[in-house]
Amino acid sequence: MILDGKCPKGPIEQSWDKHRFDMKLVNPSNKRKYKILVVGTGLAGGAAAATLGELGYNVEAFCYQDSARRAHSIAAQGGINAAKAYPNDGDSIFRLFYDTIKGGDFRAREADVWRLAQVSNNIIDQCVAQGVPFARDYAGYLDNRSFGGAQVSRTFFARGQTGQQLLLGAYSAISRQIKAGTVKLFARTEMLDLVVVDGEAKGITVRDLVTGEIRTHVGDAVVLCTGGYVNVFYLSTNAMGCSVTANWRAHKKGAYFANPCYTQIHPTCIPQTGEHQSKLTLMSESLRNDGRCWAPKKQGDNRPPNEIPEEERDYYLERKYPSFGNLAPRDIASRAAKEQCDDNRGVGPGGRGVYLDFAASIKRLGEDTIRERYGNLFEMYEKITDENGYKVPMRIYPAPHYAMGGLWVDYNCESNVPGLFVLGEANFSVHGANRLGASALMQGLADGYFVIPYTIANYLVKTAPGKVKADNPECKKSLENVNTEMKKLLSINGKKTVSEFHRALGKIMWNNVGMARSEQSLKEAIKQIPVLREEFWQNVKVTGSGPELNQQLENAWRVADFLEFGELLAKDALHRDESCGGHFRVEHQMPDGEAKRDDENFCYAAAWEFKGVGKEPELHKEPLVFENVHLAVRSYK
Amino acid sequence: MNLTLHVWRQAGPNQPGKLEVYEAKHVSPDQSFLEMLDEVNEELIKGGKDPISFDHDCREGICGMCSQVINGVPHGGQDRTTVCQLHMRTFKDGDSIFIEPWRARAFPLLRDLVVDRTALDRIIESGGYTSCHTGGVADGNAILIPKPDAEYAMDAAECIGCGACVAGCPNGSAMLFTSAKVAQLAALPQGKAEAAQRVCAMTESMKENGFGNCTNHYECQAACPKGINVKFIAKLNREFQKSLFE
Numbered sequence: 001m002i003l004d005g006k007c008p009k010g011p012i013e014q015s016w017d018k019h020r021f022d023m024k025l026v027n028p029s030n031k032r033k034y035k036i037l038v039v040g041t042g043l044a045g046g047a048a049a050a051t052l053g054e055l056g057y058n059v060e061a062f063c064y065q066d067s068a069r070r071a072h073s074i075a076a077q078g079g080i081n082a083a084k085a086y087p088n089d090g091d092s093i094f095r096l097f098y099d100t101i102k103g104g105d106f107r108a109r110e111a112d113v114w115r116l117a118q119v120s121n122n123i124i125d126q127c128v129a130q131g132v133p134f135a136r137d138y139a140g141y142l143d144n145r146s147f148g149g150a151q152v153s154r155t156f157f158a159r160g161q162t163g164q165q166l167l168l169g170a171y172s173a174i175s176r177q178i179k180a181g182t183v184k185l186f187a188r189t190e191m192l193d194l195v196v197v198d199g200e201a202k203g204i205t206v207r208d209l210v211t212g213e214i215r216t217h218v219g220d221a222v223v224l225c226t227g228g229y230v231n232v233f234y235l236s237t238n239a240m241g242c243s244v245t246a247n248w249r250a251h252k253k254g255a256y257f258a259n260p261c262y263t264q265i266h267p268t269c270i271p272q273t274g275e276h277q278s279k280l281t282l283m284s285e286s287l288r289n290d291g292r293c294w295a296p297k298k299q300g301d302n303r304p305p306n307e308i309p310e311e312e313r314d315y316y317l318e319r320k321y322p323s324f325g326n327l328a329p330r331d332i333a334s335r336a337a338k339e340q341c342d343d344n345r346g347v348g349p350g351g352r353g354v355y356l357d358f359a360a361s362i363k364r365l366g367e368d369t370i371r372e373r374y375g376n377l378f379e380m381y382e383k384i385t386d387e388n389g390y391k392v393p394m395r396i397y398p399a400p401h402y403a404m405g406g407l408w409v410d411y412n413c414e415s416n417v418p419g420l421f422v423l424g425e426a427n428f429s430v431h432g433a434n435r436l437g438a439s440a441l442m443q444g445l446a447d448g449y450f451v452i453p454y455t456i457a458n459y460l461v462k463t464a465p466g467k468v469k470a471d472n473p474e475c476k477k478s479l480e481n482v483n484t485e486m487k488k489l490l491s492i493n494g495k496k497t498v499s500e501f502h503r504a505l506g507k508i509m510w511n512n513v514g515m516a517r518s519e520q521s522l523k524e525a526i527k528q529i530p531v532l533r534e535e536f537w538q539n540v541k542v543t544g545s546g547p548e549l550n551q552q553l554e555n556a557w558r559v560a561d562f563l564e565f566g567e568l569l570a571k572d573a574l575h576r577d578e579s580c581g582g583h584f585r586v587e588h589q590m591p592d593g594e595a596k597r598d599d600e601n602f603c604y605a606a607a608w609e610f611k612g613v614g615k616e617p618e619l620h621k622e623p624l625v626f627e628n629v630h631l632a633v634r635s636y637k
Numbered sequence: 638m639n640l641t642l643h644v645w646r647q648a649g650p651n652q653p654g655k656l657e658v659y660e661a662k663h664v665s666p667d668q669s670f671l672e673m674l675d676e677v678n679e680e681l682i683k684g685g686k687d688p689i690s691f692d693h694d695c696r697e698g699i700c701g702m703c704s705q706v707i708n709g710v711p712h713g714g715q716d717r718t719t720v721c722q723l724h725m726r727t728f729k730d731g732d733s734i735f736i737e738p739w740r741a742r743a744f745p746l747l748r749d750l751v752v753d754r755t756a757l758d759r760i761i762e763s764g765g766y767t768s769c770h771t772g773g774v775a776d777g778n779a780i781l782i783p784k785p786d787a788e789y790a791m792d793a794a795e796c797i798g799c800g801a802c803v804a805g806c807p808n809g810s811a812m813l814f815t816s817a818k819v820a821q822l823a824a825l826p827q828g829k830a831e832a833a834q835r836v837c838a839m840t841e842s843m844k845e846n847g848f849g850n851c852t853n854h855y856e857c858q859a860a861c862p863k864g865i866n867v868k869f870i871a872k873l874n875r876e877f878q879k880s881l882f883e
Binding site: 047050051054065066067068069070071072074075084086122124125126127128129130131132133134135136137138139140141142156158159161164165168171172173175176178179185187210237239240241273274276277278279281282379380383384386449450453495497499500541543544548549551552 | 649671688690692699717718753754762766771774777782791795798827828
């Protein structure tokens with residue numbers, strides 16, 4: 001089937017304004033009759049729940065953490081992009097739009113990206129009004145920094161904790177609505193199923209993580225803001241609780257999963273130290289503004305970095321990409337680091353690392369300036385590695401970080417299941433095959449504050465409020481299914497722990513579906529994953545019982561879903577017989593090792609329909625049309 | 638290294654709890670404290686026992702989920718460090734480590750090391766925001782905030798809401814937590830309009846939610862993984878007094 005993104009026609013500059021006018025509205029006095037279920041309270045979910053509450057809708061918000069202030073948006077460090085052009089350096093909405101399309105390697109929808117660039121300016125204003133303490137200069141004006149993939153300074157930041165401050169802004173807005181009574185929050189509550197009635201999303205089945213109670217909430221629309229899935233690699237920069245579960249459950253109920261193979265491997269993470277490692281820690285790529293990436297020129301060079309003379313160092317990003325240098329986009333910087341290590345020129349334990357050196361910047365600007373800009377990152381680095389980044393170069397290595405793929409949505413952020421909306425990292429819409437730095441925060445807040453409040457109304461006017469009641473047979477069925485699954489998980493009582501399975505899956509994914517993928521490695525993964533999944537359902541050990549706080553059970557559910565999802569990811573990567581952005585197929589590269597796209601055959605979004613576990617999913621295509629930015633080879637040289 | 642752990646185990650809110658002893662063997666100095674506990678849990682699971690429940694999520698010191706009192710000190714006593722960022726190289730072979738939950742009247746225990754901190758959310762709900770509606774706000778540069786003011790607000794805004802200040806306080810007070818939000822917003826022009834109302838509502842909510850009062854022990858600042866300064870408590874007191882004259 002050919003999918004229609006329902007993008008507005010006409011000049012792109014007017015597309016969002018025109019669409020806003022064309023959409024239907026819900027009368028203010030009718031809004032409170034509609035109940036909207038918002039799952040996840042990160043930037044997208046927090047912003048959506050707060051704004052929908054402000055508008056007068058009856059909102060129920062859900063998060064698995066103990067508070068709406070903790071979602072993993074909080075860990076974003078570097079900043080948020082906006083086309084304010086305050087520095088007068090040539091930025092504009094069009095340039096932000098252009099950079100995002102190009103950065104995504106021409107695999108995103110133009111209209112969605114345009115809208116994102118347009119509302120980016122409103123986001124900054126909104127956050128300032130909330131009291132987000134963005135960096136300012138002495139005269140009181142907002143400060144900007146530059147970021148990967150752009151030649152202008154358009155990134156707004158709050159020290160190294162921009163995500164935290166923006167999330168606390170959204171959290172304060174949602175808190176205000178909780179007090180006003182328009183939003184009801186269910187913390188420590190995890191979504192385990194989507195309830196679909198007559199083809200429309202009308203509820204969710206959740207588990208209360210404290211009491212273990214499994215129950216269904218019904219509403220008039222469901223908004224998933226449940227983040228990304230890169231914990232499928234086990235080791236990633238995501239929080240431990242991040243999972244694909246909510247999205248996967250929606251997928252199993254009919255929602256198409258788009259471009260799952262587009263995963264971002266972030267270049268500046270702290271290298272792994274051993275088998276005990278539970279997660280990897282990212283350091284903001286803003287570090288690349290002042291840090292220089294290098295590896296020794298000589299293979300197997302074991303000298304400490306300070307003893308390697310200047311002429312024996314290879315500043316490989318500056319050498320390969322003179323115009324962008326250390327600010328090359330993430331996918332390019334990650335692959336370049338891997339190349340150095342594969343060439344036996346890596347540093348640190350196991351040779352899986354390259355240097356990020358601040359010596360030149362410290363000499364130029366002084367240690368104090370560097371401390372002011374990145375103090376918290378240097379501190380974090382020292383806590384984890386016991387090394388002082390001001391004295392010796394940091395060691396970095398790429399790690400799975402972000403999912404550009406996600407549930408398929410149209411221009412209204414609505415999935416193919418009517419009434420199911422998907423926002424933020426959970427959808428696939430704006431980042432194409434690679435996301436630029438400081439764009440995730442922008443997307444989460446754009447979707448939550450400025451897109452869903454308009455587009456959801458367009459759906460709601462077509463549906464009578466309170467159509468589905470809690471005693472609907474579909475609710476009962478969903479409850480039964482979740483309960484049956486739980487009983488099964490608890491009764492296997494095998495020999496291997498949940499995290500042993502997760503680690504094993506992570507190894508398969510990282511080795512075969514990681515930074516460099518080949519037909520052979522992907523086929524290998526597609527062979528191995530079902531075997532592991534089979535073993536999981538025969539041999540996993542989940543302790544405890546259902547009606548209690550049981551963290552093993554929570555994890556077992558998440559890992560069970562990853563074991564199904566990983567296969568789809570690998571299948572999508574196998575089907576996409578080209579390289580683009582974060583998806584790098586070794587068969588398709590330029591003579592200099594850059595990703596080689598195949599626009600003739602693959603200029604589309606791949607949306608997969610679920611046909612059963614272990615069964616071949618069905619592929620639906622949404623062709624991508626570029627009318628404003630011409631398809632071109634991405635170059636950062 | 639090998640360690641002996643004394644861990645608080647409690648099956649539920651109304652059940653009796655006690656310290657149980659576990660051995661942590663072959664611990665690597667590069668492991669984080671939580672990774673050490675992960676391995677202890679793996680052993681417990683394989684032995685058919687219930688693993689230790691503890692809150693954690695981001696494991697990079699920013700989400701504020703992790704919450705353990707280690708050897709009597711919230712987050713383990715390393716300067717400005719959450720439990721998840723505490724590394725085993727700060728311990729030595731043969732150490733005994735006591736691990737307990739946050740203990741405070743306002744934080745009912747749920748299981749083992751997991752407590753209910755929603756009382757902190759209720760303090761924010763009472764007024765920890767500016768009442769701005771989405772859309773219809775001024776341009777970000779229309780409000781000038783000189784760098785020192787922005788920095789002051791940011792110092793306060795760094796709070797991760799973990800509750801270590803409450804756990805460290807002999808009175809179980811949430812004064813540092815509350816004052817950080819009051820001070821952040823009072824320092825900014827956007828927050829000034831509601832400053833008086835906010836400080837009254839938030840201190841009232843603090844009382845209602847079972848937190849004690851501040852008697853200047855400063856244990857909160859010592860326990861805070863983000864180094865939030867007690868000067869914000871002075872700011873709160875000042876804002877409170879100012880509100881009486883409005």
